[in-house]
Amino acid sequence: MKETVLTVRELTKAYRGRPVLRGVSLTAAAGEVIGVVGPNGAGKSTLVECVEGLRRPDGGDLDILGHRPAEGPRVYHALFGAQLQDSSLPARLRVGEALELFAAVHARPRDVGETLARMGLESERHRPFGKLSGGQKRRVLLAVALIGRPPLLLLDEPTVGLDPHARLALWRLLRSSADAGAAILFTTHDMAEAEEYSDRLHLLDGGRVAAVGRPADLLRTAGLGSRLRAPRHDGLAAWLERVPGHSGLQVVDGTVYGYGDAAYSRTVMRLLEEARDGLGDLPPAVAKDVLDRLTVGPARMEDFYLMSTGAIYDAHR
Numbered sequence: 001m002k003e004t005v006l007t008v009r010e011l012t013k014a015y016r017g018r019p020v021l022r023g024v025s026l027t028a029a030a031g032e033v034i035g036v037v038g039p040n041g042a043g044k045s046t047l048v049e050c051v052e053g054l055r056r057p058d059g060g061d062l063d064i065l066g067h068r069p070a071e072g073p074r075v076y077h078a079l080f081g082a083q084l085q086d087s088s089l090p091a092r093l094r095v096g097e098a099l100e101l102f103a104a105v106h107a108r109p110r111d112v113g114e115t116l117a118r119m120g121l122e123s124e125r126h127r128p129f130g131k132l133s134g135g136q137k138r139r140v141l142l143a144v145a146l147i148g149r150p151p152l153l154l155l156d157e158p159t160v161g162l163d164p165h166a167r168l169a170l171w172r173l174l175r176s177s178a179d180a181g182a183a184i185l186f187t188t189h190d191m192a193e194a195e196e197y198s199d200r201l202h203l204l205d206g207g208r209v210a211a212v213g214r215p216a217d218l219l220r221t222a223g224l225g226s227r228l229r230a231p232r233h234d235g236l237a238a239w240l241e242r243v244p245g246h247s248g249l250q251v252v253d254g255t256v257y258g259y260g261d262a263a264y265s266r267t268v269m270r271l272l273e274e275a276r277d278g279l280g281d282l283p284p285a286v287a288k289d290v291l292d293r294l295t296v297g298p299a300r301m302e303d304f305y306l307m308s309t310g311a312i313y314d315a316h317r
């Protein structure tokens with residue numbers, strides 16, 4: 001069992017009487033990458049800011065390696081590196097200076113040159129922070145969060161504004177930090193990223209953790225193995241719902257999206273072929289048109305998210 005680095009217990013928080021967190025609990029162990037997703041306004045940033053000690057929760061409790069925010073900056077803040085949604089640095093501070101400054105306050109910091117190289121920032125080392133592009137600034141702020149090798153990394157939408165190379169570089173760096181024992185908590189609206197990089201994913205909705213688990217387990221439990229896309233026809237949606245393994249449905253304009261277990265798409269295709277040949281309960285012309293225009297593929301975290309937050313009709317409910 002890996003050591004638990006972050007423990008959040010039944011956290012509640014309201015703004016002017018309006019509850020945002022209604023009893024959120026989660027943990028992050030050493031070496032674990034924890035993803036948090038949820039609709040705009042779900043409370044993801046509020047949760048991260050409570051962990052950072054920037055906001056005081058109304059109820060519940062949290063600690064990092066047994067230390068609570070009330071212990072103050074010197075003890076508590078040394079336990080995590082953070083990159084906030086809207087953090088910044090003085091405009092005239094040079095990139096290399098910034099990293100050296102932050103490295104100097106940590107006991108066993110990463111090498112500044114190596115961190116700059118890994119974040120693709122070598123050529124920006126002598127440039128003032130204020131002169132960087134938006135994506136470069138975010139890379140610097142991430143490098144600052146990582147430089148002290150803290151036991152916990154708190155990253156609120158870390159990849160927003162990063163180009164694909166920078167995203168990949170960031171995730172390599174985060175994975176190697178986790179492999180070296182760091183616990184990482186990140187938020188994102190990018191479901192592909194959430195699926196690929198979270199060891200455990202939390203869906204925050206209505207102020208609560210609506211679902212938690214390994215991405216593959218979440219998909220399996222929701223009956224989401226495969227999805228298909230077909231042209232809309234009268235009666236097709238109801239027909240798809242009767243196919244064994246069906247788990248959800250979405251109709252958008254002229255298109256029907258069907259979701260089901262891993263065998264669902266294959267079963268649909270077989271039944272469509274039978275119907276095209278006059279052996280099913282769908283008109284042959286409809287079955288032929290659907291077969292001609294059908295696309296199938298594996299279900300993804302995006303589908304889970306849409307189903308869990310109500311955009312897809314969920315047959316399990």
Ligand SMILES: Nc1ncnc2c1ncn2[C@@H]1O[C@H](COP(=O)(O)OP(=O)(O)OP(=O)(O)O)[C@@H](O)[C@H]1O
Pocket residue numbers: 015016020038039040041042043044045046047
């Ligand atoms: N300082 C504040 N005062 C009042 N309400 C606030 C404050 N900060 C956040 N809120 C409200 O709390 C709710 C949750 O906000 P939060 O930023 O935590 O959500 P989020 O899940 O991070 O959203 P997003 O995905 O849009 O970043 C929102 O309705 C927001 O308007």
